[in-house]
Amino acid sequence: MELWNDMKLQINQQTYDVDVAEDTPLLWVIRDNLGMTGTKYGCGLAQCGACSVLIDGEVVRSCVMPASYAEGKQIITIEAIEQDDVGKRVVNAWVNHQVPQCGYCQSGQVMAATALLKATPYPTHEEISAAMGNLCRCGTYNAIEAAIDELAKEAKVEGTA
């Protein structure tokens, strides 16, 4: 028997009531039920990372994450990224470095970078490489790395000031 659930989800500091089967991936609740389309569907198999969101500060691939898992947790999507200090800096760096091309993966890239810098303000190249695994078919990888490098240096300067 399929379990239907009247869930309460905390997304971007708001509470949403959604009525979905509890195995519905969080991605589709966000996109279809709640109409926030900034989070993207690319593969549905946690391969590409276009669907990345933050759950309690950690980056999660929402296409394979049952919505029920996120109940009672704080979900942040790209729509609220600029309300986060680190997220805002990431967006600014993305603009400064002119990172996006087609842009389809970039919501997920920005979420992944935000999660990395929240956990590790001064990431090394190895740490950047380990954290930034999302696919980009346009090949913006070097621009992404340059943007994060700059953020890491800025953080260091601010940290020592």
Next chain:
Amino acid sequence: MKPLTQSVDGQFAELTQEVPVNVSRRRFLLSSAGLAAGALVLGVGIPLRQARAAEQQQLPAGTRVPAFLQITPDNQIYFQSPFVEGGQGIFTAMAQIVGEELDADPASFIVENAPTGADFQVMIAGPGRITGGSMSVRFSYPVMRRLGALARQMLLQAAATEWKVAITELTTEPGKVLHGASNRSLTYGELASKALDLPVPDPDSVSLKDPKDFRWIGKSVERIDVYEKSTGKAQYSIDMKVDGMLHAAVQHAPRLGMTVGDILNLAQVKAMRGVHSVHILEGAGAVAVVAPHWWDAKRAAEAVQVDWQAAKGEEQNNVRHMPADFSSEAFSELLAKRTDKGQDAEAKGDAVKLLDAAAPEALVSATYRTQYVHHAQLEPPSALARFDDNGALELWLPNQAPDMFLADVAKRTGLPANKITINSPILGGFFGRHFLYNTANPYPQAIELARKIGKPVKLIWSREEEFLRDPLRPMAAVRLRAALQDKAPVALEVISSCEGPTEGIYGHNPQKVDETAVEGLAGKSYEIPNVRIAQDYVKNPTMLAYWRSVGNSMNDFVYECFLDEVADKAGVDPYEMRKQLLKDNPRLSHLLDVVVQSAGGWKRGPFTAEDGSKRARGIAMASPFGTEAASIAEVSIENGTVRVHHVWEAIDPGSIVNPAIIEAQVNSAVALGLSQVLMEEVVYKNGKPLARNYDMYPILRPYEMAKVHVSIVESGAKMGGIGEPGLPSVPPAVVNAVSQLLGRRIRSMPLSRESLQG
């Protein structure tokens, strides 16, 4: 929760009822609709232009200024681009080019893809309007400049009338008209409502700027869409939404041509949660499930058990029936064993005679192979179809050629063209994926479903369905022979056994070689006196497509790697060989110098790098889409896997619009070139693709990307393309380096097939 696009759509829907249109009123409504924020406009479409255009007389394409431009009182410029943005930066380039002659900052532009219609058929040659072949800027540059100049002239005229002064007394600064004598000025926004209602001046009456006075063309102007794309605000086809819309997912026949015999578990599927209805799509060989939510539709579509029937009868409309025993490996073998001499694509001198007579020690011969590849753009295809109460159809769908899609929809539905509206949102990557491909576009299915259920339907193909129906970049086996004389090739014969993408899509003409099958082989600049390039046509059982840089994507790998073999046989360094063969070509000699200098001089290796790894470098050139390119790649082999550390690429597109976008596009082309040469291959067994997602079809990951060093050469030659030309020289540069490192030749892609222990 009501998404913004829906409300804006709603207001537009109201607007479209007002015909004929008062232009000024429309501008007011646009600004009151809050359209100063670019993100909204990128996705939703500015309507009414067609209605107004229809009121007016025919004008040459690219001259009806009000069809292209609106300027709001706050000096925002809304521009309808004839070319679709899919990452290549064309919206920014258009803003630069039009803004240059209009005298308006590109940063003040908000750009979206124009509707269908003759006004937007602006290309100076070729198909009128497509986004492809790296043609957008080079085939519209003079037209789009003139459009900007015409708009500026109309603004000047409006100011002259307003101030009752001679137009010759007026000048412009970015975004405003000045009258120096009286020290007055008006912004374009203040003048626009009058200016854009004026008749468009004679196109020949305006003169264009001297390029030395350019303010924006040639500069690294910032892209106008990066903020929206960094914050999730940019809207793609897959994000579109209209009132009352249902979602659909499909299950396609495992092999193209098969048909639905029966649905074995129809009752169970209909009873699944959220399912609205289940439909057999006869023409598409698919079953569709419609539901209020896409996840439920997808889940149910996957659960459908179909009794698939083998394809019957002759193939119709170039829809190929996939054989149950088709194996891509066996097909590649078959191609490689061909002995047919093929049909000439290029012939000079007497290559065959010289080659047949050449002594074994003066002869080099080899067979190279290339593979099927996927587009693998990250946005899965979708289509949203809506019929209104009068039977008119509106579509939102990814496409590279709206007018061609309109014609196809008219043909399929029997609707007259004026009852069809095509909306063309930005593309989540394309790489050739969104041309008109007979069996690979979701919109015929979405239209059929919308018609059946009487409600708007958005159909999304899951990644798995996409990889099942994505038409492929062709594969080839290429036989090459070269004869040496005085340490240089004196004769060359190249026979490619393949089907070209163009004949794959539109049908084979036995009288003609498909140029896209041999581009990158024929017409080379190297000074070789006797050359024969030929195609041996072999039909594929798969559906075929264009893929970024088209035939060049595979052929330059073949040619440039073989050229290294020729150099090795002659005992000449491959860089020196290229220099020799290009010594009378100053443009390419210079380009070769530039790439070598940027890499700190030429060293082939193997050498030991600072980190202790053993590395080698390879060099290669290509001449795709009117642009010249040269690449050097530096590689090592780690645990049997090739690692590409650096790619230096020099590119000469003749003249340039935006160096920062060129650098980004070269980076992008390098990434796709690396992905192709390192790991990509579509494998079919028993008539089915083994990979249905990125797990089994890996594409380049961040840690596999090389450092890219771009040198832009502006030689002043005729303007070439930018989106694709960076790609073709990359795979051969990599493979030439790998072969040097291994001490043996690699003659097929991808390298992940090979056992690479040095």
